Amino acid sequence: SQQGEEDPQALSIQEGENATMNCSYKTSINNLQWYRQNSGRGLVHLILIRSNEREKHSGRLRVTLDTSKKSSSLLITASRAADTASYFCATDQYSGGGADGLTFGKGTHLIIQP
Amino acid sequence: TAGITQAPTSQILAAGRSMTLRCTQDMRHNAMYWYRQDLGLGLRLIHYSNTAGTTGKGEVPDGYSVSRANTDDFPLTLASAVPSQTSVYFCASSVLLAGEQFFGPGTRLTVL
Numbered sequence: 001s002q003q004g005e006e007d008p009q010a011l012s013i014q015e016g017e018n019a020t021m022n023c024s025y026k027t028s029i030n031n032l033q034w035y036r037q038n039s040g041r042g043l044v045h046l047i048l049i050r051s052n053e054r055e056k057h058s059g060r061l062r063v064t065l066d067t068s069k070k071s072s073s074l075l076i077t078a079s080r081a082a083d084t085a086s087y088f089c090a091t092d093q094y095s096g097g098g099a100d101g102l103t104f105g106k107g108t109h110l111i112i113q114p
Numbered sequence: 115t116a117g118i119t120q121a122p123t124s125q126i127l128a129a130g131r132s133m134t135l136r137c138t139q140d141m142r143h144n145a146m147y148w149y150r151q152d153l154g155l156g157l158r159l160i161h162y163s164n165t166a167g168t169t170g171k172g173e174v175p176d177g178y179s180v181s182r183a184n185t186d187d188f189p190l191t192l193a194s195a196v197p198s199q200t201s202v203y204f205c206a207s208s209v210l211l212a213g214e215q216f217f218g219p220g221t222r223l224t225v226l
Contacts, residue, residue: 042217092212
């Protein structure tokens, strides 16, 4: 079953505006990651935030994590046409035998209008 | 550096036939994964391996098998393909299980 769920499913904004995407998850995690996927390509890792961190920055990206609400947000500031892509959150998930890798959400499709 | 490669890029396969999707990484990563991506469903984990010689089942393992004879290669085999296995398949690797993953370019498989 899906661990992370992104919101909104699709987002269209003007170039230069900020884009915010949200992710909710269900079980306790050790870390949460965000990935980008350009059309027809593989996913590219953007940022990882650990459960004991509340905010992390990388260039124009800002990620927040609220473990009490089991949610995270990805903010892209000063968006560019090249930011057009699908964005996925992914959480680690542990079973009784150990880590089972990551579980991905269904993604937010972001369109930046020039 | 090649990173992680997949072959073939795309394939059309008749139902009932078998096929092996190849995945090779040159980063000496311990963990490797196979996902399928379907419209509206996101990425779903098929199988994973946290080190050479070991494999585990993901969310949707039925109809697929994997092997991990060495660190670099992680082939995915469909023993008898069915149309519901039409999808885009991504291989990925990471230093540690549940760490940052590096993805291959994908294989688009159509089963008719």
